[in-house]
Amino acid sequence: MTTLRLRPEGPADTEPIRQVLAGAFARPDLAVPPEVGLVEELRGSAAWLPELAMVAEYGGELAGYALLTRVRVSPAQFPALVLGPVAVAPHRQRIGLGTSVVQAALEAATELGERLVVVLGDPAFYRRFGFGPADRAGLSSPWSGLGEPWQALVLPLAVSGAAEPPPGEVVFPPPWSRV
Numbered sequence: 397m398t399t400l401r402l403r404p405e406g407p408a409d410t411e412p413i414r415q416v417l418a419g420a421f422a423r424p425d426l427a428v429p430p431e432v433g434l435v436e437e438l439r440g441s442a443a444w445l446p447e448l449a450m451v452a453e454y455g456g457e458l459a460g461y462a463l464l465t466r467v468r469v470s471p472a473q474f475p476a477l478v479l480g481p482v483a484v485a486p487h488r489q490r491i492g493l494g495t496s497v498v499q500a501a502l503e504a505a506t507e508l509g510e511r512l513v514v515v516l517g518d519p520a521f522y523r524r525f526g527f528g529p530a531d532r533a534g535l536s537s538p539w540s541g542l543g544e545p546w547q548a549l550v551l552p553l554a555v556s557g558a559a560e561p562p563p564g565e566v567v568f569p570p571p572w573s574r575v
C-alpha cells in the first residue's frame with residue numbers, strides 16, 4: 397500500500413513545493429505561475445504560521461500542499477486564516493490528496509484555537525470541508541464581488557475562551573495583491 401504522510405513543511409521542502417505549485421497552476425502564458433511567488437513571499441512575511449503550511453507526501457514524494465496564513469477581520473482586527481494556495485501535482489490528482497492535505501491543515505488550525513478560515517475557490521471542492529458563502533457570514537473582501545468562490549468556514553471551538561468570529565472586512569497582507 398502506498399503511504400500517505402501529512403505534516404507541516406520543513407526547510408528541505410521548499411523546492412518540491414515550488415514544483416507542485418508550478419505543475420498544478422501551470423499556464424501556457426507564464427513561465428512561473430503567480431502562486432509560486434505568492435508562497436515564497438508569504439514564507440518570509442509576518443503572516444506565516446509554520447505549523448499551518450501542510451504537505452502531503454505520497455509514497456515518499458511531496459505531491460500535495462495546503463497553506464493557511466494570517467489575515468485580519470476589520471475593524472476588530474480579529475485574527476483569521478486564508479486557505480491557499482491548495483495544489484496537488486498533476487499526476488497525483490483525483491486520488492484524495494487534495495482533500496487529505498486541506499483536512500490536515502484545518503485540523504491543525506482547530507487545535508491551535510483558530511476560529512475562522514476564508515478561501516477563494518470552487519465551492520464544488522471546498523464545500524466538503526464545510527465552507528459556505530462568506531457574504532452570508534457577514535464577511536466582505538476585495539474578492540466579495542466574485543460571488544460564490546468567496547467562502548468562509550467557522551472552525552469548531554477546541555480551545556476554551558476562543559472568541560466567536562465577528563463579521564467585517566477581511567484584510568489581506570500585501571503578498572496577496574499579486575494574485
Ligand SMILES: CC(C)(COP(=O)(O)OP(=O)(O)OC[C@H]1O[C@@H](n2cnc3c(N)ncnc32)[C@H](O)[C@@H]1OP(=O)(O)O)[C@@H](O)C(=O)NCCC(=O)NCCS
Nearest residue numbers: 420482483484489490491492493494495516517518520521
Ligand atoms: C483542486 C485540487 C487541489 C484537488 O486536489 P485532488 O487531490 O485532485 O482532489 P481530491 O482527489 O482530494 O478530491 C477530488 C474531488 O474534488 C473534485 N475536484 C478536484 N479538483 C477540482 C477542482 N479544480 N474544482 C472542483 N472540484 C474538484 C473532484 O471532482 C473530486 O470530487 P469527488 O470527491 O466528489 O469525486 C487539485 O486538483 C489541483 O491542484 N488543481 C490545480 C490547482 C487548483 O486549482 N487549486 C485550487 C485552487 S482554488
